[in-house]
Amino acid sequence: MENVNGTSHILDELNTQDLLHGNVQILHHFMSSLKSQALRCACGLGIPAALHRLGGSATLAGLLDETGLHPSKLPYLRRLMRALTVSGIFATAKHKQQSPAATEGNSSDSETVYTLTPASRLLVGDGPSSTMSALLNPRPETGFAMFFKLEEWFRDDGGAGTLFKMAHGVTSPWDLAKVDADYNRGLNKACVADTSFVMDIILRGRGGDVFRGLTSLVDVGGGYGSAAVAIARAFPDVKCTVMDLQQVISEAPDDGVVQFVAGDMFEFVPPAQATFFKNVLDCWNHEDCVKILQQCKKAIPTRDAGGKVIIINVVVGHGPDNIAVKETQVFYDMYMMSISGIEREEHEWRKIFLEAGFSDYRITPILGYQSIIEVFP
Ligand SMILES: C[S@@+](CC[C@H](N)C(=O)[O-])C[C@H]1O[C@@H](n2cnc3c(N)ncnc32)[C@H](O)[C@@H]1O
Structure with a gap:
């Protein structure tokens, strides 16, 4: 039976694995637009430079403080940093100190330390490296x-x-x-x-x-x-x-x-x-x-x-x-x-x-x- 888009026969030709792979590939392309916006935003907020000033690594709270953002933005900063870490612009170092929550497998954002990668080092400052x-x-x-x-x-x-x-x-x-x-x-x-x-x-x-x-x-x-x-x-x-x-x-x-x-x-x-x-x-x-x-x-x-x-x-x-x-x-x-x-x-x-x-x-x-x-x- 056809769905409203008349595509059911096309979907029937693909196995579940291919369908899921195709689906994520399309979403991945579509969402890639946000990669450049996230990068632009991080640069505009001065995050690479702030990390550099803080010796190359910082916790979220340290970054929030150094970039002068309002405390209410902390959870959103975490999500921005997570996205840019997954895509390789920043990295996370080992937790300084394992809290009980972290050892139980829960995230412990206050302990996560974000670091510069070779990519984000190029975004520090206005010098030739930028x-x-x-x-x-x-x-x-x-x-x-x-x-x-x-x-x-x-x-x-x-x-x-x-x-x-x-x-x-x-x-x-x-x-x-x-x-x-x-x-x-x-x-x-x-x-x-x-x-x-x-x-x-x-x-x-x-x-x-x-x-x-x-x-x-x-x-x-x-x-x-x-x-x-x-x-x-x-x-x-x-x-x-x-x-x-x-x-x-x-x-x-x-x-x-x-x-x-x-x-x-x-x-x-x-x-x-x-x-x-x-x-x-x-x-x-x-x-x-x-x-x-x-x-x-x-x-x-x-x-x-x-x-x-x-x-x-x-x-x-x-x-x-x-x-x-x-x-x-x-x-x-x-x-x-x-x-x-x-x-x-x-x-x-x-x-x-x-x-x-x-x-x-x-x-x-x-x-x-x-x-x-x-x-x-
Ligand atoms: C993409 S920029 C590259 C500049 C430089 N080569 C660099 O890589 O930093 C292209 C340059 O070509 C120059 N240009 C454009 N048309 C030109 C022309 N008809 N004669 C000479 N230079 C021209 C532009 O003004 C510009 O500086």
Whole structure:
């Protein structure tokens, strides 16, 4: 007999185990939206920083006190911390002291000690390690909220433009940054936070080898220049230049370590032995990437003379073989869909390189979900 949805025959095809597994999988996906809200909330309340100030671990009462929350919120704080502990953002240490209730198997919240994990350590403070500040945008309406319109966007015939345009009235973040000074500053600062973190990882490991022996480099779409400054400091023989749009360059802090040039990479890329792109080419479609790389080809010498393009971006399918990396790559790609950007698989990158006139490339997947790609003329 069919139920009101007419689905009984579908359910009959599945055994109980499959039904329950499917049910939890759907709920798990649906509830995942709350994962990011819980994370945003914990950061907004300053929980990672509070734990850090308290020496890396604290009881709920200690956390409540340190974050200045009202005592009535204690039971809710426990639930927030439990959710974020199950999902790996925080951890619990052994109870300091086992109360009789705890030994009987009942929870004893006042005794549970919450600790930072490698993930939540990245959320402490505003320093270079707070890479996630890029994603924990203080203005949600300019970030993930636009995805509530994703279905509407799919149903549109193309006339509405990008999802970003549907939400903000302009096609891309750079268009919004031109007219909204606050957004411009927020965007550039988020890029600095992420870039400081990523460059630190690159330069402390073998990733730094890609800059060895270079005499000059242009960081194209280099924002406030934090990547170029890091490279120039690590390799003083490399003359570094940052190129970006006028609205970015005019605000970039210039301490004389690198040279800043305002311009449009579709029209011109300043000459150098290498051009560098960090999180730039994934913002553009295939044809635009070919145009940008054709400008680079004009700007650099031959391979024999050390000419190359260095790209930091996702290569979907490369990197550690775990679900967190795989999902981050493909959901990052969905995020980039909102501005007509794309996270590419290797064959998609290869097609761009060959069309732009390059002959060879090398992918070094040493940045977690991202890779370093060297492209040779
Ligand atoms: C996602 S941000 C990456 C910034 C920086 N590379 C980083 O990773 O921190 C992309 C950058 O490309 C710049 N950009 C956008 N269109 C550009 C253009 N036509 N010419 C030069 N830069 C451009 C933006 O202003 C922005 O700084």
